[in-house]
Amino acid sequence: MRKQLEGSQAVAQAVARCRPEVVCAYPITPQTHIVEALSRLALSGELERCEVVNVESEFAAMSVAIGASATGARAYTATASQGLLFMAEVLFNASGLGLPIVMTCANRAVGSPINIWNDHSDSMAMRDCGWIQLYASDNQEAVDLHIQAFRIAEALSTPVMVCMDGFVLTHAFEPLDVPSQEQVDGFLPGYEPRQVLDPDDPMTIGAMVGPEAFTEVRYLAHAKQIEALDFIPQVAEEFRERFGRASGGLLDSYRSEGAETVVVALGSVLGTLAEVVDELRDQGVAVGAVALKAFRPFPLEELRGVLGGAQRVIVLERALAVGIGGIVSSDVRTALAGLSVEAHTVIAGLGGRAITRRSLHALLAQALAGQLPELHFLDLRTDVIERELERTRDGGRPGPHAESILRDLRIVASGPV
Amino acid sequence: MSTPLPFYQTGTFAVGGRLLDEDDRAVQSDPERSNAITKGHRACQGCGEALGARVVLDAALRAADGRLVAANATGCLEVFSTPYPESSWRLPWIHSLFANAPAVATGVAAALRAKGRTDIRVVGQGGDGGTVDIGFACLSGMFERGDDVLYVCYDNQGYMNTGVQRSGATPPAARTATTEPLGGHSGNSFGQGKSAPLIAMAHEIPYVATATVADLRDLEQKVTRAMSFHGPRYIHVLVPCPLGWGSATGETILIARLAKESGLFPVFEAVEGRITSVARIRHKVAVEEYLRRQKRFAHLFAGDGRPDVLARLQTLANRNIERYGLLDDADEPTDIGLLDALATSERGPV
Numbered sequence: 085m086r087k088q089l090e091g092s093q094a095v096a097q098a099v100a101r102c103r104p105e106v107v108c109a110y111p112i113t114p115q116t117h118i119v120e121a122l123s124r125l126a127l128s129g130e131l132e133r134c135e136v137v138n139v140e141s142e143f144a145a146m147s148v149a150i151g152a153s154a155t156g157a158r159a160y161t162a163t164a165s166q167g168l169l170f171m172a173e174v175l176f177n178a179s180g181l182g183l184p185i186v187m188t189c190a191n192r193a194v195g196s197p198i199n200i201w202n203d204h205s206d207s208m209a210m211r212d213c214g215w216i217q218l219y220a221s222d223n224q225e226a227v228d229l230h231i232q233a234f235r236i237a238e239a240l241s242t243p244v245m246v247c248m249d250g251f252v253l254t255h256a257f258e259p260l261d262v263p264s265q266e267q268v269d270g271f272l273p274g275y276e277p278r279q280v281l282d283p284d285d286p287m288t289i290g291a292m293v294g295p296e297a298f299t300e301v302r303y304l305a306h307a308k309q310i311e312a313l314d315f316i317p318q319v320a321e322e323f324r325e326r327f328g329r330a331s332g333g334l335l336d337s338y339r340s341e342g343a344e345t346v347v348v349a350l351g352s353v354l355g356t357l358a359e360v361v362d363e364l365r366d367q368g369v370a371v372g373a374v375a376l377k378a379f380r381p382f383p384l385e386e387l388r389g390v391l392g393g394a395q396r397v398i399v400l401e402r403a404l405a406v407g408i409g410g411i412v413s414s415d416v417r418t419a420l421a422g423l424s425v426e427a428h429t430v431i432a433g434l435g436g437r438a439i440t441r442r443s444l445h446a447l448l449a450q451a452l453a454g455q456l457p458e459l460h461f462l463d464l465r466t467d468v469i470e471r472e473l474e475r476t477r478d479g480g481r482p483g484p485h486a487e488s489i490l491r492d493l494r495i496v497a498s499g500p501v
Numbered sequence: 502m503s504t505p506l507p508f509y510q511t512g513t514f515a516v517g518g519r520l521l522d523e524d525d526r527a528v529q530s531d532p533e534r535s536n537a538i539t540k541g542h543r544a545c546q547g548c549g550e551a552l553g554a555r556v557v558l559d560a561a562l563r564a565a566d567g568r569l570v571a572a573n574a575t576g577c578l579e580v581f582s583t584p585y586p587e588s589s590w591r592l593p594w595i596h597s598l599f600a601n602a603p604a605v606a607t608g609v610a611a612a613l614r615a616k617g618r619t620d621i622r623v624v625g626q627g628g629d630g631g632t633v634d635i636g637f638a639c640l641s642g643m644f645e646r647g648d649d650v651l652y653v654c655y656d657n658q659g660y661m662n663t664g665v666q667r668s669g670a671t672p673p674a675a676r677t678a679t680t681e682p683l684g685g686h687s688g689n690s691f692g693q694g695k696s697a698p699l700i701a702m703a704h705e706i707p708y709v710a711t712a713t714v715a716d717l718r719d720l721e722q723k724v725t726r727a728m729s730f731h732g733p734r735y736i737h738v739l740v741p742c743p744l745g746w747g748s749a750t751g752e753t754i755l756i757a758r759l760a761k762e763s764g765l766f767p768v769f770e771a772v773e774g775r776i777t778s779v780a781r782i783r784h785k786v787a788v789e790e791y792l793r794r795q796k797r798f799a800h801l802f803a804g805d806g807r808p809d810v811l812a813r814l815q816t817l818a819n820r821n822i823e824r825y826g827l828l829d830d831a832d833e834p835t836d837i838g839l840l841d842a843l844a845t846s847e848r849g850p851v
């Protein structure tokens with residue numbers, strides 16, 4: 085039954101229906117509403133047999149999840165941005181140990197400059213930590229992906245990160261269906277750990293491994309993700325049959341059949357992108373979009389299948405690999421290797437800057453005119469950049485970029501430093 | 502779990518244990534003991550930590566009726582006991598990272614609580630680096646939340662696993678690889694470092710104790726006492742490191758005893774934030790007796806020596822003796838509050 089709900093509340097209810105036994109989290113905007121809601125559900129008794137641990141840091145949050153998961157409990161946490169990076173070391177550890185922890189990443193920019201708004205810098209920075217990464221295009225998908233995430237994580241004994249855009253999704257209200265307890269129970273079996281700390285059958289978890297076996301252990305983490313390339317679509321298909329709607333999978337193609345230009349993107353921008361595609365298709369322009377739902381594992385073959393017939397691929401990225409440009413586009417280029425498809429990297433929507441229909445139309449017009457460079461920054465204020473570079477060329481002590489640019493834009497009223 | 506082993510310990514209280522009532526006998530004197538760590542591990546000769554961990558875990562296992570899970574920090578203890586695919590541990594054991602053993606232990610305890618498993622107890626462990634430095638936030642968080650974990654710090658006063666560097670538990674004047682006595686410096690600085698046991702007490706957790714591997718019976722009793730409480734408990738065990746301290750491998754017990762008998766390492770226990778008993782000095786020794794046996798203090802005795810530094814170290818020992826009432830003629834040591842202890846500290850109350 086659909087109810088008007090905030091994305092975070094709906095995700096919290098969905099997680100609660102997955103019957104987590106340990107929820108451990110540290111507050112960080114914009115993840116807070118999820119864990120506040122879970123805390124209320126546990127305290128009120130609605131979520132039974134669940135321990136909520138208010139930890140002292142994200143580093144501790146993931147560490148508590150590791151201890152809980154290794155003891156055979158279904159463990160969940162949520163974080164974002166600086167919090168995700170603060171638990172970086174523990175993320176690698178959780179995947180190395182093969183513990184099926186599920187975590188929400190309420191995607192947010194990473195400072196400096198400090199910024200609470202949405203982009204994908206956080207989860208992209210953690211792309212190689214061994215976690216499966218799933219991206220929700222909308223709040224209904226965010227709800228559904230969490231339920232699927234526990235299935236995937238526990239079947240493969242590997243952790244799963246569900247990425248949902250901070251504020252754009254976490255704080256947006258819309259009519260959403262949170263599956264009932266019976267429905268979730270029917271889809272998600274109880275957690276049967278592959279390894280467990282049990283005095284009746286003592287085992288050592290987390291042994292030291294030298295060069296003689298380290299490669300093999302790491303390879304197994306990779307092999308699980310390759311296995312996930314088959315398993316993720318199976319779970320999505322089973323979910324569709326049971327719940328009557330399509331959610332998840334590896335990728336979603338939107339009117340990309342026969343498209344000469346295809347835009348690849350992740351997360352909530354797909355909504356705007358689909359509208360732009362519709363408008364251009366109405367004008368007879370052959371454009372389409374592809375939503376990447378799984379970024380790790382990366383669906384190389386599936387992507388090659390949907391992009392191989394295009395003339396031009398534009399990868400719209402909400403993160404920047406400083407010094408090279410694109411992150412997702414590197415992987416997309418790998419998928420397109422050997423094909424004569426022109427690939428462009430477009431950095432967009434950093435630190436919460438809105439990606440508008442108008443900007444996307446302008447971008448596609450530029451691309452269709454053959455004027456889009458290989459690396460492009462959407463809506464970049466080049467005049468501001470030029471003036472700041474001019475100031476730094478003057479020598480002396482021009483001060484921090486962030487302050488200078490805000491002053492230049494007359495957003496702060498303070499005088500010269 | 503309990504393969505009887507031949508009884509081979511001599512020269513310890515374990516021998517005397519045979520003359521005691523069964524309830525008073527040492528865990529280590531029991532041929533049915535758990536033997537948490539088995540032979541074949543790769544600790545150095547004379548390793549205080551291997552001995553301490555064995556005594557602690559066997560005592561904790563007996564108190565928990567064999568139902569115990571251990572979460573261990575990265576460090577010597579981890580490295581020498583679990584080289585894949587071998588493990589020396591005969592209890593469920595998890596090693597995650599250097600800084601997170603208290604939080605991993607919290608996670609284990611939370612999972613057991615969620616599952617209603619009241620029969621299984623949890624112990625967290627780390628060296629002094631993993632405890633008082635890099636893992637301190639997790640430790641403090643575990644304390645203040647009241648998580649049901651016994652945490653044991655095996656303190657060998659430095660980062661021995663990485664090649665003997667200074668930690669927040671390295672004593673003044675000690676030479677480590679990062680506190681060499683060079684350029685007029687006499688080893689590690691005075692006025693630095695922290696007392697993890699006193700900070701643990703400030704959390705007003707149910708039980709805090711210090712111990713050394715010189716008095717294994719005392720260590721066993723403290724572990725047993727700690728296991729009689731629920732909630733966070735902390736035991737800080739001094740474990741000499743022959744490699745890092747430059748001491749003879751056969752003198753680990755002696756050096757631990759001299760640390761206590763000199764007053765440099767006060768041995769006490771505290772309940773609910775107040776010291777309730779101290780181990781009195783039996784044969785008081787000057788700090789030189791303790792320091793001379795360790796190459797990490799050799800620079801204090803070379804050439805004309807450093808009587809000024811030795812005097813400062815003796816002052817620290819004297820302060821401990823006064824603060825904790827370590828001598829027989831001292832006032833009753835019971836009921837010493839943390840603030841009373843801090844009031845006599847070098848830095849004064851904070």
